[in-house]
Amino acid sequence: MLSFAVLMIFASSLVFFIAGRAKAVQSVNGAYATLHSRPSYHGMYSSLWALLVGMLLLLVVSVVWSNLNDRVLMGAVLDAAPDISKIDAELVLSDAKSIAQGNIASKTDALRSTLAQQASAIEGQRLWGSVIISILGALFAGLLTNRQIDRDFRARNRSEKLVTGVLMVCAIIAILTTIGIVLSLIFETLRFFNQIEWQWWKFLFGTTWSPLSGVHDGVLDADKVGAAPLFVGTFMITIIAMIVAVPIGLFAAIYLSDFASPRVRLWAKPMLEILAGIPTVVYGFFAAITVAPYIRGFGESIGLSVASESALAAGVVMGIMIIPFISSLSDDVINAVPQSLRDGSYGLGATKAETIRQVVLPAALPGIVSAILLGVSRAVGETMIVVMAAGQGANLTANPLEAVTTVTVQIVMLITGDTEASTAAGPAFTLGFTLFCVTLGLNVIALKVVRKYREQYD
Amino acid sequence: MNMTNAAIAEKGVGALDVKISSKGVDVYYADNHAIKNVSLDVLDHTVTAFIGPSGCGKSTFLRCLNRMNDTIDICRVTGDILLDGDDIYAKSVDPVQLRAKVGIVFQKPNPFPKSIYDNVAYGPKIHGLVADKADLDEVVEKSLRRAAIWNEVKDRLDSPGTGLSGGQQQRLCIARAIATAPQVLLMDEPCSALDPIATAQIEELIDELRSNYSVVIVTHSMQQAARVSQKTAFFHLGEVVEYGDTNTLFTNPEDKRTQDYITGRFG
Numbered sequence: 001m002l003s004f005a006v007l008m009i010f011a012s013s014l015v016f017f018i019a020g021r022a023k024a025v026q027s028v029n030g031a032y033a034t035l036h037s038r039p040s041y042h043g044m045y046s047s048l049w050a051l052l053v054g055m056l057l058l059l060v061v062s063v064v065w066s067n068l069n070d071r072v073l074m075g076a077v078l079d080a081a082p083d084i085s086k087i088d089a090e091l092v093l094s095d096a097k098s099i100a101q102g103n104i105a106s107k108t109d110a111l112r113s114t115l116a117q118q119a120s121a122i123e124g125q126r127l128w129g130s131v132i133i134s135i136l137g138a139l140f141a142g143l144l145t146n147r148q149i150d151r152d153f154r155a156r157n158r159s160e161k162l163v164t165g166v167l168m169v170c171a172i173i174a175i176l177t178t179i180g181i182v183l184s185l186i187f188e189t190l191r192f193f194n195q196i197e198w199q200w201w202k203f204l205f206g207t208t209w210s211p212l213s214g215v216h217d218g219v220l221d222a223d224k225v226g227a228a229p230l231f232v233g234t235f236m237i238t239i240i241a242m243i244v245a246v247p248i249g250l251f252a253a254i255y256l257s258d259f260a261s262p263r264v265r266l267w268a269k270p271m272l273e274i275l276a277g278i279p280t281v282v283y284g285f286f287a288a289i290t291v292a293p294y295i296r297g298f299g300e301s302i303g304l305s306v307a308s309e310s311a312l313a314a315g316v317v318m319g320i321m322i323i324p325f326i327s328s329l330s331d332d333v334i335n336a337v338p339q340s341l342r343d344g345s346y347g348l349g350a351t352k353a354e355t356i357r358q359v360v361l362p363a364a365l366p367g368i369v370s371a372i373l374l375g376v377s378r379a380v381g382e383t384m385i386v387v388m389a390a391g392q393g394a395n396l397t398a399n400p401l402e403a404v405t406t407v408t409v410q411i412v413m414l415i416t417g418d419t420e421a422s423t424a425a426g427p428a429f430t431l432g433f434t435l436f437c438v439t440l441g442l443n444v445i446a447l448k449v450v451r452k453y454r455e456q457y458d
Numbered sequence: 459m460n461m462t463n464a465a466i467a468e469k470g471v472g473a474l475d476v477k478i479s480s481k482g483v484d485v486y487y488a489d490n491h492a493i494k495n496v497s498l499d500v501l502d503h504t505v506t507a508f509i510g511p512s513g514c515g516k517s518t519f520l521r522c523l524n525r526m527n528d529t530i531d532i533c534r535v536t537g538d539i540l541l542d543g544d545d546i547y548a549k550s551v552d553p554v555q556l557r558a559k560v561g562i563v564f565q566k567p568n569p570f571p572k573s574i575y576d577n578v579a580y581g582p583k584i585h586g587l588v589a590d591k592a593d594l595d596e597v598v599e600k601s602l603r604r605a606a607i608w609n610e611v612k613d614r615l616d617s618p619g620t621g622l623s624g625g626q627q628q629r630l631c632i633a634r635a636i637a638t639a640p641q642v643l644l645m646d647e648p649c650s651a652l653d654p655i656a657t658a659q660i661e662e663l664i665d666e667l668r669s670n671y672s673v674v675i676v677t678h679s680m681q682q683a684a685r686v687s688q689k690t691a692f693f694h695l696g697e698v699v700e701y702g703d704t705n706t707l708f709t710n711p712e713d714k715r716t717q718d719y720i721t722g723r724f725g
């Protein structure tokens with residue numbers, strides 16, 4: 001039904017396009033040059049309006065009407081059973097709707113059946129109503145704009161403005177979503193700090209992480225929300241990952257861009273990019289099942305005790321995961337260094353190595369730095385690998401051979417655990433907010449670095 | 459220096475040693491036959507000018523003389539080019555060492571994204587031509603002075619070379635090339651972006667370089683070729699139509715095409 005409306009709106013918009021164009025041509029008897037805007041702009045202006053008005057009406061009317069319907073039905077439920085609890089009332093309502101749509105409800109009784117009839121009746125009204133209103137709206141808008149068309153009508157400027165407006169709305173939606181997410185993070189974080197009586201230092205620097213130990217008594221123990229082990233774990237794994245990823249990724253990029261023959265490059269670069277396409281779960285069990293036991297076996301053979309879940313295993317595998325990001329991005333920026341710079345260096349009798357080290361890499365440095373920082377933010381935010389390979393126990397250690405836990409792992413544990421989401425949300429959101437701040441900080445630094453070198457080089 | 463100049467004058471242009479000798483050189487860019495059977499000797503202590511209409515292969519031939527065409531994948535060079543009698547395209551020759559001896563200034567200025575100082579110091583540093591910082595400072599200043607840009611940049615040696623104007627960049631690239639003290643200097647339109655004063659200073663430099671080196675210069679200005687060079691080669695559609703003493707070539711060209719070109723009847 002709704003798709004029929006969408007189709008109709010598109011069709012009418014097309015019709016208005018053709019009609020508008022024809023009318024514009026007609027208004028000057030074919031002497032195009034005297035038109036202010038080309039005929040297709042006239043058509044487009046009219047058709048855009050029809051489309052926009054139709055779609056907006058469809059969306060708004062059907063949503064608002066659906067809310068109204070819910071209210072009516074809720075009223076009916078409360079009339080029939082005045083002392084029903086809110087949750088039960090909602091259950092009845094959703095059952096009635098299921099029956100109305102021919103689905104299976106949790107329970108059927110007289111109240112539900114009568115409600116179902118009512119629901120299907122007013123639901124039908126809603127559908128028809130919103131379809132008719134939106135199509136009429138589209139036609140109305142199209143006709144209205146079609147009437148305006150004449151020789152001097154500034155259709156081009158107006159339709160450009162209209163398009164600008166649509167683009168702006170899209171941008172605003174994206175921005176508002178971001179702001180909304182950040183705000184919800186901030187509010188939950190504040191709520192959490194309120195619960196531990198603003199002893200934020202206990203969160204940042206405390207060393208005991210067991211945030212849910214007091215939930216049964218309904219309290220958060222400020223002494224047990226110390227997230228320092230998590231931060232240290234995240235930091236350690238990130239460092240290990242970057243130790244693996246930066247040299248390998250960078251050298252691979254240099255090889256690809258300056259040493260590999262075009263033929264090698266042709267297949268090597270896609271291969272590297274496939275590495276980037278492997279889902280992180282796969283890396284995760286690769287780390288847990290293959291790498292971690294191997295590291296433990298190797299450690300034991302030289303007399304070290306290695307936990308079966310170790311920061312080292314997770315970090316190394318995460319590093320492998322990040323290699324393609326760094327190599328692919330660095331390869332792009334190294335390639336973007338103009339050949340004339342390399343020629344300049346060769347022309348002075350420099351070797352390939354000297355040229356790369358002293359001319360190409362410095363010129364590509366801003367891009368490389370931002371590639372590395374991008375890799376760091378990925379490492380910090382990476383979840384799957386560490387969930388599987390790094391462990392869950394929050395112990396504070398600087399030994400990469402022991403199990404550590406990370407911020408992301410603990411968020412997963414909190415949200416997927418048995419505890420009710422609303423209770424676990426506080427610590428989880430706070431960890432999330434911390435993570436967000438760190439990543440944001442990294443991005444800001446990356447931008448700063450890039451800009452600094454830009455100033456120096458351009 | 460005066461001694462050398464006198465010696466040159468005495469010997470006369472014809473009696474000088476051959477520095478670079480090319481025989482039957484062909485260059486292809488994929489299927490494009492850009493240089494056709496060129497044989498031409500560049501003499502020591504001489505300025506040789508390459509003239510000719512745009513796209514006739516002057517830059518291409520110039521780049522062959524220090525194997526800069528190696529960096530272009532699709533480019534293929536055949537024939538013999540000898541530097542001091544040794545084939546520069548022989549397997550045993552290291553292009554890196556060759557380019558240290560045969561320097562080049564490109565048609566388009568290409569300063570490195572480094573400071574002005576580091577741009578000039580680049581060559582002397584990688585070739586270990588200087589013993590210490592004071593030496594390096596001296597080489598840098600001398601090179602910049604000779605390239606007629608010292609006065610403009612002496613107060614901002616630390617600012618990036620890429621921040622200079624087009625003409626300043628061109629002179630910076632000249633300074634960079636002469637700082638490595640090559641035996642042959644190839645200059646591809648070194649004055650294309652320069653004002654008359656800077657042009658005069660660069661021409662002076664070229665003349666001065668002649669006492670120690672051999673210089674090859676590509677130019678679109680007949681006057682410049684006539685002013686600075688002793689030998690001139692006229693390129694046309696990938697061939698060398700005429701090569702000889704500059705005076706003779708400009709006053710009494712043998713070929714009709716040369717005459718048409720230098721009198722401006724075609725371009």
Ligand SMILES: Nc1ncnc2c1ncn2[C@@H]1O[C@H](COP(=O)(O)OP(=O)(O)OP(=O)(O)O)[C@@H](O)[C@H]1O
Pocket residue numbers: 487490492511512513514515516517518519530565
């Ligand atoms: N890198 C390249 N790849 C392919 N073809 C090239 C390349 N460089 C030059 N050519 C071709 O070789 C021919 C000669 O070019 P070249 O640059 O030597 O001309 P030129 O005489 O220096 O011209 P100008 O005076 O405009 O600088 C031209 O036909 C050009 O298209």
Ligand SMILES: [Mg+2]
Pocket residue numbers: 516517518565646
């Ligand atoms: Mg050229």
